[in-house]
Amino acid sequence: MRRADRHPSRRALLDATGAMVAVGLTAGCESHSARPDRRDAPVSATPVPPTGRHQAGVTLPQPAQHNLLAVVADVGADVAVGPLLAELGQAVARLTAGTDARLMGLPPGDLTVTIGVGPRLVRTAGPALPGAADLPRFSRERIAPQARGGDLLIQICASDALVLPVAAAALADRAGDRIRERWRQSGRRGANVPVAEGLSAPRNLLGFVDGIVGPNTTAEQQRDLWLTGPAPVAGGTIAVLRRMELDLTRFATLSVADQEAVVGRHRATGVPLSGGTAASDPDLGAKTPDGRYLIPADAHVRRAHSNVIGVGLMLRRSYSTDEPAPGLLFTSFQNDLRTFTKTLTHMDSSDALLGFTTTTASATFLILPGFDRRRPLGATLFP
Template identity: 70%
Template sequence: MIRADDRPSRRTLLGAASAAVLTAGCSATSDQPPATPVAAQAIPPTGKYQAGITTPRTPQPNLLAIIADLPSSAVPPASAVGRLLAELGETIVALTTGTSARLLGLAPGDLTVTVGVGPRLVRMAGHTLPGATDLPPFPHEQIAPKARGGDVLLQLCATDPLVLSVAAAALLDRAGDRLQERWRQSARRGPAVPVADGLTAPRNQLGFVDGIVGPHTAEEQQRNLWLDGPAPVAGGTIAVLRRMELDLGRFAALSTAAQEAVMGRHRDSGIPLSGGVVADGPDLGAKTPDGRYVVPAGAHARRAHAAVVGVGLMLRRSYSIDEPAAGLLFVSFQNDLRTFTATLTHMGNGDALLPFTTTTASATFLIIPGFDPQRPLGSTLF
């Protein structure tokens, strides 16, 4: 969709037309065929872990999250949940490999579909399993009952936004009346900023680079991201989704220096106020000559810092949204829900960013371990 401010001006169109006329003579005598866009590389849907978390390494620019419930207030038999998940897995393979007629001729490209189950379903498999705990309420929330929690998460990501709604319709049709949608959110990643070798992070609607620090190496991911047990959940992870409205007008009214004091990083580069390079964490002990912290006490980079909170790293994915209001969809993956809850609790104690946010939807899910033809999706649990 082209926004009004993205439409080319009359001068731009005339300039483009003139350029086309000037180059037409050269093009007519050229033997070079017209350039064709490079197709997005397919992401294998099967394996030890589900796709769409660390693969691809640079997340696709478009996301559609669908949160749904099993229709009955009573917990269904585990075998019924198992059949539903297995069928969703079959559909995911057909969609991502391009063998499904439901794609309507669209190329799947780098489509990934990641499936999670909410605490109510996890408790069917075991009350003490990771993922069995609901998220508690937090400050700065205005969440309607329908937008809190949920039984099933379908996270679809792709470079081509058209593929997302088509694939989502195919998955929901396969589920039939066994799933009832609670809410959905379309979102997109902002412009990518290089962070480290082969690693980028997007800008958010506040203008800052978002999601710089995280478990990016295989060792960090094994320690902070993936569940290594118990056996039914090994190869899974815990996801948290939070939809937030941002008070862009009030934040934009601040000076650049005041905005940077809220975030703890420089807006133009993403470098911590304490210096270094963009990939660095802030030096929380650095002080000015008059004894003030260079990274202010209330800065988001300090209040949410894993070492300060005393938790592991979370793999954060922030996507910009403009419906139902300007804001972001925050998605984090971690192997311990406390990583998120303790961080947000610590932020609630003085994080300068929180007053500019209002959370309007919230849920947590156990991302099921990966699957393959011999091990259907969800079979380790149900």
């Protein structure tokens, strides 16, 4: 891979990635100390099968791994996409099995690699296919040209943060000069907080439990998450990637009560301001005795509520970041891009939380259907 802004050689990238392994991790993947603490990883050593109807790294494992590295790249205009994806799928299988020598002896543990293709590539397979539409622009964006859009998403997750740059280097080596990196972002999830039986969610940099609501049951995932057709995309999903800076300093000046009014949940527990448990659906009609809404009109949970907007549920996954600025890498998975675009459009008008965010990167990708030995990655779209 080569970065679009500085154009180093692929060898330079591999050398730089190896240096990250030698001296430490990027800030977004670090522990709270300045240097990686091996006692903090791996949290889980249970392998996650990379093959099946769906790619790993969306609903599996559960809960999601603590560390992520997302790489967004472009594919050369003359590159045969089918063979490229098939080779990447083979590399993923070897990396997750621990048989790739480029792991340099590191056990993969619960490593997952999830690969998606951007709208330009999807349109070459079929202009009407899900995933062919570009993501529109929204307010509160400060996005450089190279940080908007892209042809290829490689999402790498693991409990052991050291595995991430090593896996990225191996995949870069396999892709060679056929792809050119646009940007990358590492991130880390906070400790998981139980919100219901079998369901947990992490805290974000604002101190709130993040990602409670989503398609958590099999029925909800079939309805709102996975694509069921057309045949070339069945088993895939649509991902939206948004990197956001958070104004932590200004948010911290608010009282806890005011912070909770911005979000619509209690900070300590994740419980909606309308009451119940963290997993309870917010009661948007609940009022105080003097007639004020318990969940303010501009609270995030009200403005983003799927029933209010009339859309399906998004599987939302956020990773806190430290570089290039404190913030988060927000990813949502849904089977209809309009679920995201309608939600953000509704939030854009008067969501109190958005006033503390600035989006600095944005893209959407079709997460390819699952693969196996007989059906290479991407074969249904790019035979």
